[in-house]
Amino acid sequence: MLPALLLAFQIPFGLPAALAEWKAEIETRTSNRIEIIRIPGDPLPAEDRDVLYSYFNRPDFAESFSRAQAITFRYETEGRSRSLILLNLPRMQRTQNTSAALIAHELGHLWLDSLGLPSLEYEPGPKACLAIHTGDIVQHILLRAENDRRGIPWRPSYERDYTAASDSLLREPTTGAGDDCLRAQRLSLMIDLRTGFEPKSFAAREEYLEALARQDREAEAIAIELIEEFDGKLMLEKSAYEWALERSRLAVKRLLISPAVR
Numbered sequence: 001m002l003p004a005l006l007l008a009f010q011i012p013f014g015l016p017a018a019l020a021e022w023k024a025e026i027e028t029r030t031s032n033r034i035e036i037i038r039i040p041g042d043p044l045p046a047e048d049r050d051v052l053y054s055y056f057n058r059p060d061f062a063e064s065f066s067r068a069q070a071i072t073f074r075y076e077t078e079g080r081s082r083s084l085i086l087l088n089l090p091r092m093q094r095t096q097n098t099s100a101a102l103i104a105h106e107l108g109h110l111w112l113d114s115l116g117l118p119s120l121e122y123e124p125g126p127k128a129c130l131a132i133h134t135g136d137i138v139q140h141i142l143l144r145a146e147n148d149r150r151g152i153p154w155r156p157s158y159e160r161d162y163t164a165a166s167d168s169l170l171r172e173p174t175t176g177a178g179d180d181c182l183r184a185q186r187l188s189l190m191i192d193l194r195t196g197f198e199p200k201s202f203a204a205r206e207e208y209l210e211a212l213a214r215q216d217r218e219a220e221a222i223a224i225e226l227i228e229e230f231d232g233k234l235m236l237e238k239s240a241y242e243w244a245l246e247r248s249r250l251a252v253k254r255l256l257i258s259p260a261v262r
């Protein structure tokens, strides 16, 4: 069955020079082509079509994608690995994030992978989201530092996104910390906000952190603790990276066995 999201209708878009250069570097290092695909809209490369159809027909994958603005999808076919950056257009339009900032973020994930620092394997099923958020906690700190090093302006876009998210959280406060996926995602977001943005660096930072903490106090405590643990120890080096992933895995585990204290 052809998932409705995969219908094609759009024209190609240009990539800013810093991103085109970074993409080419990663492609050279891995001898893989990176495809950027806006969904819905862009025509799917013929060789990826069947795999994408089968994933988008899986409820757990479709659900993970619907919650994200962009994801990086990697798979092996006939001995070659394929790297696809999938942009979720309807979601992006609601959050005002720019495609350049999202592509810079996803290139960061592929860049880490190309350095031998891979994200956790996608495990089909209900735990798929936990592997994503556990890996993201570590990868986001490293890839955002690289975005900065390359002079890629990702912050304004994310500040708008977080400000809008904070506003809607304050307008419509939700009750309860949510399911395991949501709790792990919130933990990752708290760490993103605290490590990627200096205190008071944009107007909504503190109120957004406070609103998130009200939803899950335990997650806030674990986020602060994990950031302290990482301080000065998280580096672009395999053993440091694997240590950080393990600490992140334990932090998520600790969060999910704790009751959501409010």
Ligand SMILES: [Zn+2]
Pocket: 105, 109, 136, 140
């Ligand atoms: Zn990410």
